[in-house]
Amino acid sequence: MRALPVGDRGLLVEVASEEEAQALHAELLRRRTEGMLSVREIVPAARTVLLDGLDDPERLASELTASEMPPAPPRAREVVELPVRYDGADLADVAAHWNVPEREVARIHAATEFTVAFCGFAPGFGYLTGLPPRYDVPRRATPRTSVPVGAVALAGPYTGVYPRSSPGGWQLIGTTDAVLWDHARVPAALLSPGARVRFVPVGPVGTA
Secondary structure (H helix, E strand, O other), X not given: OEEXXXXXXXXXXXXXXXXXXXXXXXXXXXXXXXXXXXOOEEEEOOOEEEEEOOOOHHHHHHHHHOOOOOOOOOOOOOEEEEEEEOOOOOHHHHHHHHOOOHHHHHHHHHOOOEEEEEEOOOOXXXXXXXXXXXXXXXXOOOOEEEEOOOEEEEEEOEEEEOOOOEEEOOEEEEEOXXXXXXXXXXXXXXXXXXXXXXXXXXXXXXXX
């Protein structure tokens, strides 16, 4: 573990794996909830956790680097269910990469319970983990200039849902009508780090 100062009141903590980042994030949230840590923001990423608004970042850095993080606690019981039509433009390519029929891509994906590892890229976009490493897929060689809102996509070890139309290079396998980001909702983001997620198939499998 390595802790780097960010400005006067920030700290970027680097760890060796995504699992360690999730465990560290959970521990920091616990400390804040129990009044043991005064911090304005705690932002997890793939192998880092950023803290901002610390009273004494140097002291926290010393504490963290001198201690072992406990494993992440059991995940929350609630599961966010996202309806999905497996009709993505890249479904056939993903099926070929996995060496399975298109329907099997849908079955494997829908049978997986995902965890939101971290959020980023766009408001409401979560990086979901859960698929075994053998199902990693490469990004498209040429990104699309516009990916439609609600597109369910794969890249590397992650599944993601585009909360709005934007450029993107992920492999599109489906579509959901779930609203990932709504500024009028509290909280605005449907998905947050640590949340459990399942995709519920609706409609036939295949490119529309």
